[in-house]
Amino acid sequence: MITLPEIKKSFFVSLWFMFLTFPIMVVRVNPIEKAVEWRWKNLLLVGVGSFLLSFVWRYLFKRKEAGKKKEEAGYDSGAKSFFHIILAEPKIYKPFLIGIAFFALAFPFIFSIYQTNIMTTALIYVMLGLGLNIVVGLAGLLDLGYVAFYAVGAYSYALLNYHFGLSFWLALPIGAALGAFFGILLGFPVLRLRGDYLAIVTLGFGEIIRIILENWNEFSFGPSGIANIPRPGFLGIEFSLQGATTFMYFLMIVLTLFTVFVVNRLQNSRIGRAWIALREDEIACQAMGIDKTKTKLTAFALGATWAGMVGVVFAAKTTFINPASFTVWESIIILCIVVLGGMGSVIGVVFGALILILLPEYLRAFSEYRMLIFGAVLIIMMVFRPGGVISSVRRTYRFEGLTGKRDKTGI
Amino acid sequence: MKTILEVKNLTMNFGGLCALDRIDLDISEREIVALIGPNGAGKTTFFNCITGIFPPTEGEMFISPPGKQRKSIKGLKPNQVTENGLARTFQNIRLFQNMTVLENVMIGRHCRMSSGIAGAVLRNRATVEEEEAVVEESYIILQKIGLSEYVNEFAKNLPYGAQRRLEIARALATEPFLLLLDEPAAGMNLRETKELDELIVRIRDSEGVSILLIEHDMKLVMSLSDRIFVVDYGKKIAQGKPEEIQKNPVVIKAYLGEDFDA
Amino acid sequence: MEYFVELFLGGLTRGSIYALIALGYTMVYGIIQLINFAHGEIYMIGAFTALIISSVLSLLGLNTIAIFVIASFVAVIYSSAYGFTVEKIAYKPLRHAPRLSALISAIGMSMFLYNYVLLAQTSDFLPFPNNIPEFKFMEPYSHIFSSTELVILTTTTVVMILLGLLIKCTRIGKAMRATAQDRDMAMLVGIDVNRVISVTFVVGSATAALGGVLIASHIGQINYFIGFIAGIKAFVAAVLGGIGSVPGAVLGSFVLGWTESFATGYVSSDYEDVFAFIFLVLILIFRPAGILGRSTAEKV
Known part of the structure; x- marks a missing residue:
């Protein structure tokens, strides 16, 4: 006591x-x-x-x-938390998932446009978090300039549409590709750097992009930004405002599911294994024949691809963008999502994003203190629960016995 | 016997310090060669130079993998050296501690696999088959090294001796023709050392790989090696068969004070 | 020519301020290999404390020099206290954690302090009283080099010398150097490593606070945001000189100060902040160890 x-x-x-x-x-x-x-x-x-x-x-x-x-002392302290118990038992999580799916489908019809809009924003952050999770959570590269690629995506749609009238659906892959391109462009020189230098260089890069967007008026229209960006259409249907919001919401649901699917698959693959190994020990990794630069670059570029793609969606959703949406704090909020959820854990990141984005929206009194609390969250998580709220229970490869198809494939 | 590794005139300077001074060394097929010398003689630096971790100041290094052309490995990156068939272990164990034993070996197979991002996402047949094959191959390697009982354990939970053997298993998974072992017996007890002795010979015989090892345990070195190279202060001071080395006065002088009548 | 001299002296002043902040980065990095992201915020808190104290004192009707001295003194005390506390809360528990964790904690601390000042004070720019006297003998040169700038330069020089003496000649300085070399070994020979780390934070924060007071007096206004940009630039300076090296940080600061001064003077001032970042990226790519730093290979 x-x-x-x-x-x-x-x-x-x-x-x-x-x-x-x-x-x-x-x-x-x-x-x-x-x-x-x-x-x-x-x-x-x-x-x-x-x-x-x-x-x-x-x-x-x-x-x-x-x-x-x-x-x-040897106890398995993989402390079976509430979430892990749910996740481990198909009997519990299956109905749970079905419930969530129904709720997600019915959401825009139960709640107002305003609520649906907020939910769409939260889903945008889920995707950003999952993208950054590849870079920070899996490959262990602290990228503080993630928002730069987000800006690349948003501006590529806004500008391509303004100058050439490009549609959302065409801009989506272009934004993703441009994100990847910038990711590789930046990643190539900086990924040789040690972890903490990488953090500060990416932070610098993010700020450079923002300052350029703010000052290069002929290109980006400066601080006043670009307005009247069209919302996405679908098979030529013209949506009402309500329809457009609902459509945007479902689009985000689809994209989020797609992201979860891709990230999950990547995690359990040859390349995902290499990322995790790289996070553990770079030198041993290289000695095992893994190309350090290439593997890091892949993670970095994939993260950037996602940011670019979400950037396009963001521009289409808000119909207006300016450099103020892409400050370094935005990068840190996304980092916060990854850290709170649990680095490397897909489901953790989803929850992290929903908590961090939705809570301040609904607790208005608390929203003024949002950034203060985010800062505290980062510290507290690192000190007491570095694994995140839902720490990554990585599905490890397990050997279940020889199939007998192969006797010896010669080593 | 065909020479598979030739090192000529290898020199490594750190600032003003000469860690390796014009070292020549060669290894033949299916040979077990030991590199010995007092602490700080430059043995690990030698490994680091060969495996591309440090670029050597001077000198040449050639490999002649079985069935392949002779080629220089100078200036290659560590991962390229490994791809070319040289694999190593580390003096201070460098396993992927938070990955399972199986996964550690699977990482070793990485450079012999080909599936990329598209394969990972689409999970097409070739990728699935490759993954299945890798799991099995890795398990077979673990069986050979005698670690199959630990297959699903995390590397960090393994006993010390098993961790050392896992490093060997991981290196073997890269399909080397030459295995570089950096103090594989360090910290092992008598029984474990004896098992290691047998394991190394077995690897040589069944896999047909050559082995270059750094070791301080003289009993192990003498019983295991076909030839021995002795370095001191970065210079090669002797080379020859174990019995020659044991009688070599220069070597005895370098080791003076250390127990050398094993 | 006069324009050149003006820019040169302007760069020198800028460099001095960067040096005062960069010292904290480089010392902390030297000892615990951590980029203390919250350092810029410590500097900002120093400036704010000085502003608050001077405002209160000026209501009491003290003369300006006394106000300046007392406010600086209190600012130094407070920043040191903040530095000390920040280390205890956000870094000490993570001493043995992976570097990434400590780095994220540092970012969190930076964000926390920045918002703390924003919420407790204001988001507006506040005018900062310049209590540094105008010297008579400086009058002929005042159009290119003000008395304030002279004070900045002198203070920086004195602080550098004192710090050099502290590190070279005192017991704690020796302990600091030992800890920077090898923390475990230092602990084995009986150095109280926790104390050394605390002292490092305190000293680094104190010089940052001085930097904060001086620059605020020079520029004449502050807000909660000044820590971020100043922090980044001082960090660039520290890396430029070779992080972990004290003389390197000073040298790097002057190089950065001049570069910025000339670049904004002759090229464009819109992109003032971009120069520092571009500089940083180039250095890290081509000479990651910095001007005076030694490259260290990881032991394999």
Whole structure:
């Protein structure tokens, strides 16, 4: 239970945080009117908050340490979480999946356009998360400029449509191809770099693209962006606003399912194995005959392809784009989705995206603090649950016995 | 006997330090050769140079794989060296710890497989068959190395000796004609070392590969090797049959203080 | 010619500020091999604290020099405290985790601090009072080199010298160098590694805070966003010089400062921030170890 020394410790922690946050939380100056506002209430808030949180922090720490010891002692701490139990039992997850499928199909007919729109946005993030998951989760490459490829896709549809009247359906593969092209273009020189340099170079690249879009008016129309981008049509049908929204939603459902399918297959393939091995040990990987650069480049380019494709969808959905949609924070939100869900875990990323995008939409009071909380989520996840909420239970290759078709294929 | 690896005049400088100084070495078909020397003599550096991890400062390296043309491997990347039939293990075990034993060996098969992204997504017949074949081939390799009982375990959960053997299995999966083993017996007990001795001979006999090993266990080296090369301070100081090396005064001097009457 | 001199001196000032921030990156990287993404935010918090303290003090009617000195002092204390706390919360628990985890945690911390200031203060630009006096003897040159710039340059020089002495001559400096070489070995010979890491964060944050106060006085305004760009640029400077190397960070900062100054002066100012990034990409591709860094091969 809570002991006296612990209370003392928490008391000092809270004193420290009250000191630390004093100038920023309590004092607010207005240098123009030379007025100072004192917000003593905040000090109390910080004090009480940090006092309580320090208990939670210590409790989580103890739990983590206990888990580690268990693992060292040989227990399989693959801690069967709630999700894993569901996922492991077809009897439970099958009806569950069918339920979700029905809900997803009925969604636009039950809820308003507004809700459907939000859901479509969330699905866009699911796809972005799954794309980035290939790069970060599977291949272990920290890409902080992911949003640049998203921008490439969005602008390629907007500009091709503006200048040449290209339709959405033509722009979709072109956007994906351009994403891949830029992915390879950037990846080729930078993938030789060590992990942390890669992070900062990709971040730089993302910013370069954004700054160019903002300043090169003749090309991208600058900060004012491009408006009146047509929504996708389908077999020549003209949709009403409601129809278009519903269509967009179903389109996203199809694309998301397609993404899940592709990522799953990639994960359980020769190339997916190579990615995971590369994340584990680069040198051993090369010594086993895996071309490091080529394998990394494949992951990077595939991630970029997805971003490019989703970019086209995004432009079509919002009908208006400008550089402000493609800041580095956007990249970090996507990273947050991957991290929260569990790096490398497809289902985790899907849940991560839905939680991170839908929660702030529905809890309006909380949306102001969205980015603050995202930051905290990244730290807390890394410290206490680096595997994510639904950590990747990778389907490992298992040997089930010889089929007898082959006796020896000569090694 | 056909020579399968020739190293001529291999020199490696790190800044001002000369880690390898004009080393010559050759290995014939189905030969077990040991590379010995005191700690820091440059043995692992030699491996790293051959396998393309460090580009050597000077010197030539040629391979003549069975049934193929003689070619230089200087300047090749590590993965290309492996593709050409040289596979290695590491002194400090470098397994893919969070992958299963089977998957570790499957990674070794990677460079002998061909399916790409399209195959992975479409999962056409060729890909499925290739995957099935790889699982079986990998299992067969594990059987040979005596690790089949661990096939579905994670590499990190294996006992130490088994991890060392898994490194060998993984290297074998790349279909090498020359296997480079960096201190395969390090940390093994007497029984494990003896098993390793037998395993290495068995690999040579059944797979027809040559073996170059770095080892400190003199008993193992003497019983196993056909020829021995001795390096000290980056220079080759002796080469010959085990019994010649044992009597060589230069070698004894280099090893002075170390137990050498095995 | 005068334009050239002006740009040269402008670059020198920029470089000094980058150097003050880059030191924190390079020292932390040298010791725990982590890019401390939150470092730019520490710098921003330093500037904000100074602004708040000077505003409060100016209401009390102190004279400007006293305000400047006290505000800088408090800013340094606070930034150090933040640096210390950030390390304890976000990095210390991840000491033995994969590098990717620590890096993500650092990004999270950066985002957290940035939004914390945004929410607790304001998103507007705030005017920052310049309390640095105009020196009489600088008057003839004031059109190309202001008194503020002189103070920036002098402070940076003094800080560099003190830091050099700290690392070279003191016990803790020796411990820092030992820890940077080999953390486990340092621990074995009885160095309190946790303390060394804390001190490194504190020192790095303190110099960043000084940088924050000086640049804010020079430019005359701040907002919550200044940490991001300054942080990135200082990082570029650190990498340019060879990350982990203290003299390298200083050299890299001046090179970057001049490049930016001349490029914006002679080419275009729209793309001011792009130059740093392009520079970064080029260096990392062609000379990843930086100007003064040594390339280290991973032990196999």
